[in-house]
Amino acid sequence: MKKSIFIGIAFSFSSIAFAQKPITPTDFGESINPKDLYRHLSVLASDDYQGRETGQKGQKAAAIYIANEFENLKLSPAGNDRFFQTFELVKKTLAARKFIVNQQVFNFGDDFFCSKNISNINFQSNEIVFAGYGIVDKKRNDFKDYYVEGKVVVILAGEPKNKKGLYLLSNSKEKSEWSNKNKKIAAIQKLKPKAILVVDADYAKFAKTYKHQMETPSMQLAENQKKEPEIESKEKPLYACPVITINDSVATALIAPNNKNIAKLRKKYSKLRSIDPFLLKSTLAANINFIEESFNSENVIGYIPGTERPDEYVYITAHYDHIGVIDNEVYNGADDDGSGTVGVIEIAEAFALARAKGQGPRRSIVFMTVAGEEKGLLGSQFYTSNPTFPMNNAVCDLNIDMIGRVDDAHKKDSNYIYVIGSDKISSDLHEINEKMNNAYTHLNLDYTFNSPSDPNRFYYRSDHYNFAKYNIPIIFYFNGVHEDYHKATDEISKINFPMLSNRTKLVFYTAWEIANRAEPLKRDKKNDFENNR
Ligand SMILES: [Zn+2]
Known part of the structure; x- marks a missing residue:
């Protein structure tokens, strides 16, 4: 350690003025x-940690490793169980997926799909009503006065066009509002x-995506699952039956078992005056079920109390979870986000060194590594809704992912970092960075993704976003995606350590300045990302 620091401290003790304390961050930043x-990444991104999948052994082992580091650095614990903040998650996995029309079995994905946000579907019915395009408008009402409560309704997607290709309801090339699937579903x-089956002529276009979505187990916070909608609104009616999209083969089996071509039926319904709905002579049995398991995961949180403004908290965050083992391959996530995790540990060390030399930060600094990021920013969401320190007292979040x-x-000039969000809430934060x-790191700050x-939409895709929702100034530090992103090849051998080190230093120096400056960060900007959700 350089001698000048000790002279600096002696000097500062004799001066009362807040802004005059000489600050020598390089003495610590260079650590x-x-x-x-x-050293840290070779542990966390090794196969022993099994890709750090949220809720799995590897994630828990990583949590212990990080907590031990925090302990060694003498950080103060800021979880509910020492450094751990435990939270409950619910995992939803698709199990049963049967769809039988008149004894003919149809396949999930190939023939029908539904959105993942549903409860289990289990019913059998022979009260199935075909209601044309399912439009409920003054110009055209496909339901007439037909009573469909408790019955299965089959409709065609979209809206009818005439021979000239004009939309019937608008009598022009402009779609009417009935082309909006959500609007139509809400009306029905x-x-x-009992259920709505939508026959989609463009079925193949969406089926693959939905099939994949449905077959990928999802996780959510248990506390969110318990929240039931209480107030009926246009967007969220209290009554909502399942909506299942079906292809032409299912529709043919249901509506026109003797009619080879569902396209004929579409043509027939392309008249402004609707045809009466009618009861089909088919039976349908549907079973689409999920298995739900609940389990715990952990954020790891330590902090250094501020010497002068301990109630103001500067957050430095990274997610330490990754996507685990897939088809027997370990996804080590060395970059995503092993790099940010070891960055946080090193920044914590630099501040701990400073404190040991009497240069502890004036504001508190919270070092938080979160889990559940890969499942939808869940760990940071849990923290911000169950914060250890009041969210009103959060100064900013510097998030590294x-x-x-x-x-x-x-590739030609690797000396860069993408900076996202720095100017959206506080112009001070942007200027400090x-x-x-x-002054110290001389990286090319690339703002390409800041629009x-x-x-x-990277701005919405990592943990800082949960802070920004509270209008807390944030910076997201990011190297961009590369060929190994979310692949088993995201390995430590491909990490550029000098670059990782320099970028980590930028986060440290920025945090140092924010924690030690006299003025708070002013929140003087209207976040233009907020209007774009
Ligand atoms: Zn990530």
Whole structure:
């Protein structure tokens, strides 16, 4: 350690003014180095940790490793069980998926799909009503006065067109509002049917995506699952029956077992005056069931109390979970987000060193590694709704997710980092990050993904977003996606450690300045990402 620090401290004790304390962050920032980062990552991104899948052994082992590091650095625990903040998750896995029409069995995905946000579907019915396009409008009412409560309703997707290709309801090339599937479904839900089957001519276009979505087990926070909608609204009616999309083969079996071509039926219904709905002579048995399991996961949280403003909290976050083992291959997630996790540990060490030398941060710094990120930012969502420290007292969140690699756009000049969100809530935060980079790390700060119109929508895709929702200033540090993103090849051998080290330092210096400056971060911007959700 350089001698000048001790002179600096002696000087600062004699001066009362808050802003005059000399700050020498490099003495601590330089403790962040490739060797230490490698040491931590070679553990966390090794096969022993089984890809750190949320709720699995590997994730829990990683949590213990991080907590031990925090303990060694003498951080104060900020979880509910020492450094651990435990939360309950529910995992939903698709089990039964049967659809039988008149004894003919149809296959999930190939022939029918539904959205994942459903409860179990189990029914058998021979009260199945075909109601044309299912439009409920003054110009055209496909239900007439037909009573469909408790019955299965089959409708055609979209809206009818005439021979000239004009939409019947608008009599033009413009679609009417009845092309909006949600609007149509909401109108039919009011009639309280048992289920709605939508025959989609474009079935194949969406089926693959939905099949994959349904077959991938999902997780959510148990506390969110318990929340039932209490108030009826246009978007969320209290009564909502299952909606299942079916292809032409299922529709033919249901509606026209003797009619080879469902296209004929579509044509027949392309007249403005609707045809009366009618009861089909078919029976349908549907079983689409999920198995739900609940289990616990952990965020790991430690902090260094501020020396002068302990009630103001600067967060430094990264997710330590990854996607586990798939088809016997371990997905080690060295970059995603092993790199951010070891970054947080190293930044914690730098601040711990500073404190040991009497240069503890003036504001509190919270070091938080979260789980459940890969399942939908769940760990950070749980923290922000069950915070250890009041959210009103959060100064900012500096979130690190993937900073150990170089993306295709920067193959020629790897000295860069994408900075996302820095200017959206606080102009101070943006300026500090730039100032610290100019002074210490000299990276090219790339703002490509900082636009609300960017199609990648990275701003919404990591844990800082849960902080931004509370209008807390955030920065998301990110190296961009690369060929090994979410692949088993995201390995430590491909990490650029000098780059990881320098980027980690930028986060440290930025945190240092925010924690030690006299003024709070002003929140002077209207977040333009908020209008774009
Ligand atoms: Zn990630």
